[in-house]
Amino acid sequence: MEPFNIRIQQNDKDVTLTVLPEGNYFKLIYFGGIIGAIRESNGAWELLPEEEIEPGGLPFYDYKKGLIDQPELTLNLPKINQIAAEIENIIH
Structure with a gap:
């Protein structure tokens, strides 16, 4: 399967993953x-x-090095479920 993008909400902002x-x-x-x-x-x-x-050549994201206007994402259960729902919409 090819990589794809999803959009989720974080602090009332659209975030693309x-x-x-x-x-x-x-x-x-x-x-x-x-x-x-x-x-x-x-x-x-x-x-x-x-x-x-398996990183596969990608670094792990470091919020301390990010841009000021990037919303920080916390991968808690509600956020995981939101992301999973977007993934399921694409793969099913």
């Missing part, structure tokens, strides 16, 4: 860096531990 399908999970790219990865497991979506993510 690039989604890179990678084996049994999806890497989430934000401004050229990996902010995390999620996978579906037994009908629910979960965040992968950072050590299970």
Whole structure:
């Protein structure tokens, strides 16, 4: 599957993420860096531990080096579910 972009809401702003399908999970790219990865497991979506993510030449995103106007994303359960819903809309 080819990489694709999704749009989500963060603090009332539209945020675009690039989604890179990678084996049994999806890497989430934000401004050229990996902010995390999620996978579906037994009908629910979960965040992968950072050590299970194969970077493939991409850096992990560092908010301290980001632009001031970039909304900081926290990959909590509601955000993971929002991202998962957007991914499901594209892959199904």
